[in-house]
Amino acid sequence: MTPAPDAPTAAVTVVGLGAGGWAGLPDASRTALREAEVLIGGPRQLDLLPPECTGQRVAWPSPLRPAVPGLLAAHAGRRIAVLASGDPMFYGIGRALAEETGALRVLPHPSSVSYAAARLGWPLEDAEVVTLVGRPAARLAAALHHGRRLLVLSADATTPGEVAALLRDRGFGPSRMRVLEQLGGEKERTTDEATADDWPGLRQPGDPLNIVAVECRRAPDALRLGAVPGLPDEAYEHDGQLTKRHIRAATLGVLAPAPGELLWDIGGGSGSIAVEWMRTHPSCRAVTVERDPARAERITRNADRLGVPGLRVVTGAAPVVLAELPPPDAVFIGGGLTAPGLLDACWEALPGGGRLVANTVTLESEALLADAHRRHGGELVRLAVAHAVPVGGFTGWRQAMPVTQWAVRKTLDTSPGADR
Secondary structure (H helix, E strand, C coil): CCCCCCCCCCCEEEEEECCCHHHHCCHHHHHHHHHCCEEEECHHHHHCCCCCCCCEEEECCCCCHHHHHHHHHHCCCCCEEEEEECCCCCCCCHHHHHHHCCCEEEECCCCHHHHHHHHHCCCHHHEEEEECCCCCHHHHHHHCCCCCEEEEECCCCCHHHHHHHHHHHCCCCCCEEEEEECCCCCCCEECCCEECCCCCCCCCCCCCCEEEEEECCCCCCCCCCCCCCCCCHHHCCCCCCCCCHHHHHHHHHHHCCCCCCEEEEECCCCCHHHHHHHHCCCCCEEEEEECCHHHHHHHHHHHHHCCCCCCEEEECCCCHHHHHCCCCCEEEECCCCCCCCHHHHHHHHCCCCCEEEEEECCHHHHHHHHHHHHHHCCEEEEECCEEEEEECCEEEEEECCCEEEEEEECCCCCCCCCCC
């Protein structure tokens, strides 16, 4: 859309660049780069520009994100063009720039993901994109489901090997893989298909600009992990401190995670509640508080194995450490309810509309929950699960300890002057 004549000119133009370099750019992108007084980008990207782009060339420092405000301030008042790979607003520098300046013009190029989908004949809406650029490979594990197609954005030439190793370790060795390199450029290449099991020794590191295409196949003996809360208990390493599967599913249902929300998981045990909260959506965040160092390390291992390595684990006692945490959208208390002041501290930390869920199996903690229910309302329920077990030559029920659960939503303060 053509801007109105009196519309302000964008201080920063972001130009998407493909593997084809200058030759693959449309006229509008070339004009923006020719007219720029300052050209900011990676060394490889800057080297793709011809001499007719006469602006001062500035290479991104490392780490990149913290440098953005300073670089923009240093060249304020000049026409700035920033080079980005493919579509700047798709896992690109465009996001960081948009957060720093409101005067942003974006000239995108087809992303490597779009090229990959076209080359493979995959409908893009049916494939899940996972980026490992600046992120641990372990996060790929949350996307592994039999029959799913994944497009993995690689950090460098070693990423395909890391992906193959993770697939084998998580029981997806039969998955089929291809690597697509230099998409849209003269050196574009797609490897032959091979399984993750066969990848070692068959594939040497290739071009650092690549995408890994994965068609997920679970090994017959691998544990099946679904997309909803209530993973099998065997999915977790634990010492007995684990919210069991059926109670866990019911608890997550009441916590009701939504994209972007933050959970406090107090008394983490094995971390199962926080792990499954984060698995509901890639943008969900969680902090687990666990006072036992051995259990805290175990939580980290569980999070890594189940695809949410971003889970923050705080080793310490609640409520002391809670003051250091960012405000939560929801709180789960799975242990430590009798610690003086814990329940009140969690309640005070919740914003209006926030949720709190607490589980217990002891009479002492149950009394605390009954009192909290009297003061704040909510729902107090008892959850009981029984399993069929052999009784001689017959079958009978073995009752697990019942769990008392208090769930409440904090009322929004709508009084005059309240912060809504």
